Amino acid sequence: SSGDTVVTLLDYGAGNVRSVRNAIRCLGFDIKDVQTPEDIFNANRLVFPGVGAFAAAMEVLSKTGLGTRRSLVTKTSMDGIWSPARIDHEPLQFFYSSPSFAHMRNHIMVGLLKCSNLLGCIKEALMDEALCSYIEKDRPFLGICLGLQLLFESSEENGPVKGLGLIPGTVGRFDSSNGFRVPHIGWNALQITSNSGILDDVGNHHVYFVHSYRAMPSDDNNEWISSTCDYGDKFIASIRRGNVHAVQFHPEKSGGEFYLPFYSFGSLLFSLIYRNLNHGGCKFFKRGKASKLAKRVIACLDVRTNDKGDLVVTKGDQYDVREHTKENEVRNLGKPVDLAGQYYKDGADEVSFLNITGFRDFPLGDLPMLQVLRYTSENVFVPLTVGGGIRDFTDSNGRYYSSLEVASEYFRSGADKISIGSDAVYAAEEYIKTGVKTGKTSLEQISRVYGNQAVVVSIDPRKVYVKDPSDVQLKTIRVSSLGPNGEEYAWYQCTGESDELMLEIRCVNGGREGRQIGAYELAKAVEELGAGEILLNCIDCDGQGKGFDVDLIKLISDSVSIPVIASSGAGAPEHFSEVFNKTNASAALAAGIFHRKEVPIHSVKEHLLKEGIEVRI
Ligand code: 1PR
Known part of the structure; x- marks a missing residue:
């Protein structure tokens, strides 16, 4: 019947479920969106990709309808x-x-x-009542991430907040005091503990997690657990009872290749739909080994419009993206959607787009960039980050857009994380000056609504050598190679774009001006303001191919407890192993070597594996 080709999707509009939609469609299913509780009662199979914060989701479910759909x-x-x-x-x-x-x-x-x-x-007929009744009747259900957590009794996230109460236990925050970075972002293998029916093909493969809260196994909920994962604590990675399944990881972001019947959303959903789950699913299942969180390799695409008006992937040398020719054109290294698709196939663990002129041009007016995200998310099933121009904005007609609206549009278009550069510098400067969290900065607002795991702060520092640490009132380090005048110390000066700077068209050094704040001070401040991750660039190393600035990355990754992405300077696979061996970076990002096809992503990963560094292959 036509019902066999329909998946009902419970999307309450709090974040990016575009990839879940794309994955379901890729499998040949039609999607019916839940508009009313009746749609839940009438579903043949229901997918609930929970996104955002626990309390906000429960509020929507326990009120009248569906978030933005309202x-x-x-x-x-x-x-x-x-x-x-x-x-x-x-x-x-x-x-x-x-x-x-x-x-x-x-x-x-x-x-x-x-x-x-x-x-x-x-x-009122409430969504939560409909959902509980659907699950209690053992109808086919797949919850994802928050879609798993909401099944528990309560959560400590901005709480305690009551959950649906179907599974005994409280969802708590990871403990970062034991050296594990929170949020837990990245790829881990599972320990499959019972016949899950849908994880049989996952085996030892890595799956993608992004969360700060987790449910823990206990005697009371043991019968529900189908797999666990180790990240400081052993937490519940998936549950299964009868036809009811939920996973803490993101199958739709776990690199699903639909033609491979392994470790993919396809596998999960096909199993859910086609296997006779009432009869216990497959008889054999592979037990995954415990694994460490894999180090991520990220491909970055700096995107901007060239002088002909085409959106191109470009790449700078120390942020200068123009060719040094008479024409002085913007360097063009390819088309954003094509390159992102290529890097996904090559094994990139994430793809980042930085709209490098975003601060100048209002990003919501930049429809091509939103299109890039939409098209990319149709074929790329790993996390997508987008940055550039995320801030409050008033257009030429006097219409005001909040940074939250700008970010929401990016999320709706397919981004899993947004990255804030200049606006985070100004927010941190203000916070350090006043000591007050206003709750009004873009960083605070977006992380409150979408969760801090969805907010990256991109830092663009330049190294400033000093003779003596007392020369500046900012954090300095003893450098591993001396400065041009024999200086032994340096600090890392943050930069940002500003409207005034742009009006003057002083687009030197990529149009970024130095601020009186160091990368160390900025990183600590933005962590407190709600950043979930730091993308740590270095203007001096950008495009040089001589390796990452290990001094800088060590300084920052030792100072914060959120994940740090090392960026700028990669020129060989050895640079990746160096940064992972000498610093606490969780991921390493590169652009030029991948764009110029000097080193393919899989060679970087094979090298890391040979060096004993856990990666997703
Ligand atoms: O300030 O919020 O509008 O965000 C602007 C974003 O654009 C920031 O994240 C900033 O890093 C980025 N950006 C601004 N100007 C440039 C430029 O190049 N002129 N690109 C720029 C930053 C740096 C890295 C690069 C690595 C790796 N690009 O992302 O990809 O350095 O390169 P490599 O492997 O070739 O060395 P806002």
Whole structure:
């Protein structure tokens, strides 16, 4: 029947579920979006890709409808259904469906009369009730990430906050005091503990996690657990009971190759749909080995419009992206969507897009960039980060856009994380000056709504040598190679773009001006303001191919407890092993060597593996 090709998706609009949609479509299924609790009751198979913060999700589920979709569905105490009243832009409307028309007319009248006094007269049918009832009836269900956590009794995230209460236990925060960075971002293998039915093919392969909170195994919830994962604590990576499945990791971001029946969303969903799960699934399952969090290799695409108006991938030398020719053109290294697809196939663990002129050009006016994300997320099933121009903005018509709106548009278009550069510098400067968290900076607002794991701060420092640490009131380090005048110390000066600078068109050094704040001070401040990860560039090393600035990366990765991505300067596979062996970086990012096809990503990974560094192959 046509129902066999439909997957019902519970998307409450709090983040990027575009990849889940794309993955489901890639498998040949149609998607029906849940608009009303009735859609849950009527689903043949339900996928719940929870995103965002626990409390916000529960609030949406336990109120009237679905987040940004904001359908309002109400149920009368009688047998009919009032549905749906879209309250996005339209005036409040109600439609009453009832077996008999006469009955219906009466109820319409009653309903309209009572609209103004809605709460008093009409009982709401809630999404959470529908969800609990669906799961309790053992209907096919796949929860992802927060879609697993919400099944538990409560969460400590901004809480305690009550969950759906189907599985005993509380969802708590990872403990960063034992040296494990929080959020847990990256690729781990699972320990499959029971016949999950859907994880049989996952085996020892790495799957992608991104979360700060986790549920822990206990005697009370043991019967639900199908796999665990080690990250400081042993936490629940997946649950299964009957037809009900949920995974803490992201199958849709775990590099799913749909033609390979392994470790993919395809595998999970196909299993869920086609295996006879009521009869225990497959008889054989592979137990995954415990693994460490794999070090990530990230491909970065600096994107901007060239002088002809085409959006191109470019690459600078110390942030200068123009050819040193008479024409002085913007260096063009390829098309963003094609290159991202290529890097995904080559084994990149993440792809980052930096809209390097974003601060000048309002990104929501930059439709090609949003299109790039949309197209890329159709074929690239690893996390996508996008940065550039995330800040509050007033356009030439006087219309104000908050940074949250800008970020939301990026998330809706397919980004899993957004990266903030200049605006984070200004927020950190203010925070250090006043000691007050206003809650109003882009960093704070976006991490509050989307979770700090979705917010990267990109730092663009330059090295400033000093003779003596007392020459500056900022954190200095003793450098491993002396400065041009024999200086033994240096600090790392942050840079940012500003409107004023751009108005003056002083686009020197990539248009970035030096600020009186160091990378160390910035990193500590943005961690406190809610950043979930740091992308640590270095203007001096950018495009030089001589290796990462190990001094800088060691300084920052030893000073914060969030993951740090080492960036700038990679020229050979050995540079990656050097940065992982000498610093606590969680990931290493490169651009030029990949764009110029000097070293393929898989050679970097093979080298790391040979050096005993765990990577996802
Ligand atoms: O300030 O929030 O609008 O964000 C702008 C973003 O654009 C920032 O993340 C900033 O790093 C980036 N950006 C701004 N100007 C440039 C430029 O190149 N002129 N690119 C730029 C930054 C640096 C890295 C690069 C690595 C690796 N690019 O991302 O990819 O250095 O390169 P390599 O492996 O070739 O050495 P906002």
